[in-house]
Amino acid sequence: MIKRDDYKRIKKSNTRGKILGGSSSLNYFIWSAIHHDYPNLYDPKFKKLGTSRPIPISRAKLISEMQPFRDALTMAWISRGVPTSENVYNGEMIGLTHCLDTIHNSQRPGSFLFVENNPNITILSSVHSRRLIIDKATRACTGVTMIAPTGAELNFYAIREVIFSQGVFETPKLLMLSGVGSAAELVKHSLDVVLVSRHVGQHLLEHPAVPFVLRVKDNFGMDDVLLRPSPRHDAVISAYRSNKEGPMGSGLLEMVGFPRIDENLNQDLDFVCMFGSAFQWHFPTPKNGSYTSVVVDLVRPVPKGGEVTLNSADPLVQPNINLNFFADDLDTIAMREGVRWAYNLLLNGKGFKDIVIDQYPWNMPLDSDEAMKRAVLDRSQAAFHPCGTARLCKNIDQGVVDPQLRVHSIKNLRAIDASIIPLIPDCRIQNSVYMIGEEGADIIKAQHSDLHKAL
Numbered sequence: 001m002i003k004r005d006d007y008k009r010i011k012k013s014n015t016r017g018k019i020l021g022g023s024s025s026l027n028y029f030i031w032s033a034i035h036h037d038y039p040n041l042y043d044p045k046f047k048k049l050g051t052s053r054p055i056p057i058s059r060a061k062l063i064s065e066m067q068p069f070r071d072a073l074t075m076a077w078i079s080r081g082v083p084t085s086e087n088v089y090n091g092e093m094i095g096l097t098h099c100l101d102t103i104h105n106s107q108r109p110g111s112f113l114f115v116e117n118n119p120n121i122t123i124l125s126s127v128h129s130r131r132l133i134i135d136k137a138t139r140a141c142t143g144v145t146m147i148a149p150t151g152a153e154l155n156f157y158a159i160r161e162v163i164f165s166q167g168v169f170e171t172p173k174l175l176m177l178s179g180v181g182s183a184a185e186l187v188k189h190s191l192d193v194v195l196v197s198r199h200v201g202q203h204l205l206e207h208p209a210v211p212f213v214l215r216v217k218d219n220f221g222m223d224d225v226l227l228r229p230s231p232r233h234d235a236v237i238s239a240y241r242s243n244k245e246g247p248m249g250s251g252l253l254e255m256v257g258f259p260r261i262d263e264n265l266n267q268d269l270d271f272v273c274m275f276g277s278a279f280q281w282h283f284p285t286p287k288n289g290s291y292t293s294v295v296v297d298l299v300r301p302v303p304k305g306g307e308v309t310l311n312s313a314d315p316l317v318q319p320n321i322n323l324n325f326f327a328d329d330l331d332t333i334a335m336r337e338g339v340r341w342a343y344n345l346l347l348n349g350k351g352f353k354d355i356v357i358d359q360y361p362w363n364m365p366l367d368s369d370e371a372m373k374r375a376v377l378d379r380s381q382a383a384f385h386p387c388g389t390a391r392l393c394k395n396i397d398q399g400v401v402d403p404q405l406r407v408h409s410i411k412n413l414r415a416i417d418a419s420i421i422p423l424i425p426d427c428r429i430q431n432s433v434y435m436i437g438e439e440g441a442d443i444i445k446a447q448h449s450d451l452h453k454a455l
């Protein structure tokens, strides 16, 4: 995860959804804004995203018991002189806000909804890709070999083209297993070289995050209700089961803040009204008390990039992932100042400072730059927005796919997922991934207009 000359850290797993709907079936629901440096940067046609079915986007359903928590946070935020806003989607991305979510009627509407009522789609569950079938002489892709749960290999052939969307880690892995990648990587694993494409698996970008936890007064957190066994816990579960009511249907991210710490420094701050083990995996789960979890996201890291390489030529073995966080000291400094800003808000801001009992489980060494640098390196983790490993560029000397999302120098092969994003958006990226899906679909429909009309 971090591979500097003076510091190395390995985190064991990088969560992804190997499931229908992919990571949209397990993500944290948030539909966050993007900061536009350039007016009119985006094609207005993408405005349709999120405004209608199949994937409804709505304001987060707030937990009524947490109104005092939200009031205290809002008071603190305003006392720091930063605005609140219910429109962080206007391109400026500044303020404290109630987020939009991919939660509808207290349920998750993931990308799996796109296949609902589409009888022309066949889904094979529990299969795993082995390699793309590419003719070495013509460099035309004609199909894919899959591994069935029994271990049997199944070949599927395409009449027109092969489209693959395996996500940021498995898309470059499949290309490499199919003989498309850097010469060194293919030779290292004794893979037959079909095409040397040196950017495959490179330029992996991700938002580094530093989470921290504060113990707050009782009744300002949901820990007793949601995390620990109790009659109240049983009651909220049965309320959800019977009519989808109550806090079990909430994303728990009660508020999101976008301050401007500096003219050039955007941060994304998440305020969760209980101890969130998903982000604080390196903290012991508290046995009692109420807590606020805060996640500080660095939305514009210096784009030095990490990489995805092969651990093995065996398709069932996970690839090797190096996020390469904090390769540039500017990122360490930006994160340090973001964490300081958030602590200052909560420990000294009007209202919230009155409900904080203590830091948990370790104090943040706020007064020392050196100790803060170490805390950032020790406590950081992925924000789960990786992209870039099959990046879109003009030609094979710069990237992996062209603007039509076709893999450079391979015929009849298109990649459509987060791996094609060349520069990490300064927001949660599921909206960008859906935009790529929409654009990819339009490109395919235009290219195969005879087929599209026939359907």
Ligand SMILES: Cc1cc2nc3c(=O)[nH]c(=O)nc-3n(C[C@H](O)[C@H](O)[C@H](O)COP(=O)(O)OP(=O)(O)OC[C@H]3O[C@@H](n4cnc5c(N)ncnc54)[C@H](O)[C@@H]3O)c2cc1C
Pocket: 015, 016, 017, 018, 019, 020, 021, 022, 023, 024, 026, 027, 028, 029, 030, 031, 032, 127, 128, 129, 165, 166, 167, 168, 170, 383, 384, 385, 386, 416, 417, 418, 419, 427, 428, 429, 430, 431, 433
């Ligand atoms: C824990 C977590 C929390 C997140 N929270 C948010 C959030 O709150 N807001 C937000 O905007 N974004 C969030 N994201 C990011 C967002 O969900 C992803 O960016 C997005 O889903 C990526 O889409 P994708 O199509 O590129 O890949 P994926 O969604 O990962 O889909 C890849 C698909 O390929 C399949 N696949 C993979 N390997 C193989 C193989 N070898 N053979 C066959 N099939 C394979 C998988 O089953 C899956 O269906 C989160 C991600 C995670 C993991």
